[in-house]
Amino acid sequence: LAKTTQPISMDSYEGQEVNITCSHNNIATNDYITWYQQFPSQGPRFIIQGYKTKVTNEVASLFIPADRKSSTLSLPRVSLSDTAVYYCLVGEPYNTDKLIFGTGTRLQVFP
């Protein structure tokens, strides 16, 4: 699986938009980009997945440039409950290959 690099931590305030960037220079042609959220003492939760350009769902948007060597998770108008660790993973779907987690980004939202 392609190695990913993310900022270790980020701080924000309620109501702001937060953008977390992930670098994956060695992403393969068949790899998708998936973001997970983890709260303390809970398992990771799927947020969003994409292959290229832009993907949006009810909780986030994912921006992927044409070269796909990076991606940006965008959380609109964060609240205190968005305080969590966010992980970016790349890999091929429909594949039983293992999921390797990087360091993740610890987002702290302040009131």
Added chain:
Amino acid sequence: GAVVSQHPSWVICKSGTSVKIECRSLDFQATTMFWYRQFPKQSLMLMATSNEGSKATYEQGVEKDKFLINHASLTLSTLTVTSAHPEDSSFYICSARGQGNEAFFGQGTRLTVV
């Protein structure tokens, strides 16, 4: 979305005893399950990958005789920590992957060995 259930959510055991953790996919068949451990303020570390009906594949540095994994059916995988010691205290998380794009995670099991 699909549900993966882990049991127990937390367990305290005495040093030297064994503990079994169950991971069930409730509404889909999981051909592959993954077991992770996570220490405080650290990322998830993959321990092993199990495929239904075959032996688990362990990551480097993970003792297969200490962390016994059984994936006897398409909906159940178990992790047994044998002869547990305080250094085995950690947060253990399972993940199940079916036929779709994403992996689903259990809620985790907090193991404390005293």
